[in-house]
Amino acid sequence: MKTILLFTAMLLLSGCAGQSAQGLGALFGGPGCGKPDADQQLALNLADEMLNEGRPHASLAHLEQLPNTLDQVRLRKARVSRLLGRSEAEPLYRSLLGGCLAAEGEHGLGQLASARGDDAQALQSLQRAVRLAPTDERVRNDLGVVLMNLGRYEQARFEFLTAIELKDDNALAAVNLVTLSLVQDNWQQATDLVGRLHLRPEQFADAQARARQVKSTGRGPIALANGAEAVVN
Template identity: 30%
Template sequence: MKTALVVALAMAASGCANRPLNGGHTDAVPVPAPTSERVVEEPVAPAPVRSDFRPRVSCSTNVAPEERVELEMVDTLTARGRAYAALAQLEKTQQKNIEYWLRYGQLQAKTQQLQRARSVFETLVERCETGEAHHGLGMVMVKQGDLQSGLSALRRAARLLPASPDVRNDYGYALLMAGRHDEARFELITALELENGAGRARQNLAAAYMLSGDSAGLERLRQDYHYTDDELAHARSLANQLRRF
């Protein structure tokens, strides 16, 4: 039950995250179906932490013009919420650059192929050591219920990409899940300021203030960033979910 809630919360907050290169999960990600429904759909035993799929990834940053066109088509489909179609488009021709493989891992995660996504990001981390790879790996680990490993990967991503609002937001949210509210607030404030007061960090940061019982801080946040009643209601619901966790 605890693992199922970890997955649901992680999906609600971030989605795998990532904009096509620096975290594409500003898009809303649907909350997974209840556990009982998933059992019907996936009656087999859970896969091991590491799968046999070991992709031959490339760390090259060189993207030919025609390859860029293909990647932009994939990004358009992803932005429209058509992750399965985006993955099919991506698989038409395998490219030899890291942008291709980051999208491949992200789309595997979006289509719930978490073991395959984890293998992609683990390989990218081992061979390329990029912040984007650590970010993707951390988000997959959190979705799998491996919160502590996910935190470690996201912390590394934040060190490699300190000015990425998506990374700082996702790391902050994972810290909230771990009950580390003060640390989470630092990351989420950073994400909010990097986004000039916009983005998903708004609700996450408000929830962090609620969880720490800092009503004065929450009021300052509301005034400084002009929170709506709907946003605060969403943040309150999120905080209640995290308290149960």
């Protein structure tokens, strides 16, 4: 019995020898995020509130008084910087890789890549994000958009359906799923989905506009940090 256990341990160690630090972190649960103190958490909440109110500059100002050593601060700075089109967004997202918010880092890098029209790079980053956070409906939706842009429609449909099932009121994924049916000129399927997903007339109109855009430019809209979207031609 001791021989079997020793052999198994040796196999595990030899397998781990070729793993990256990030891979080992995933294997053993990954590093934990440092917890902000009460004042820092209050500032983070205030920054979130201002961003949700459409005040990204004020949000960034509050974040700048917090230490960059906190992953939660760098993530929020990255999101606001991406929304404002600032170049700091990419290095901030990259600083999260291998840490407790690696999935968010990969997600942000995927959104940035898609925004500059690099769907191949966006696909790689978003696929890594999905592996790290398979139940995050936002990542699933954005991966679906990139797959739709690449013409990989059945895979895109899978991601949109997964996002919808993960969060019942995921209106963005529902609209994107209808958009995909319209891109494929499957109006009957689109009509059935509108009824099944209880989309409002204005949401169906949004799906039609998205489908026209995809057909004319080959690109759909990607989500931004505050729930708005950017259209890349």
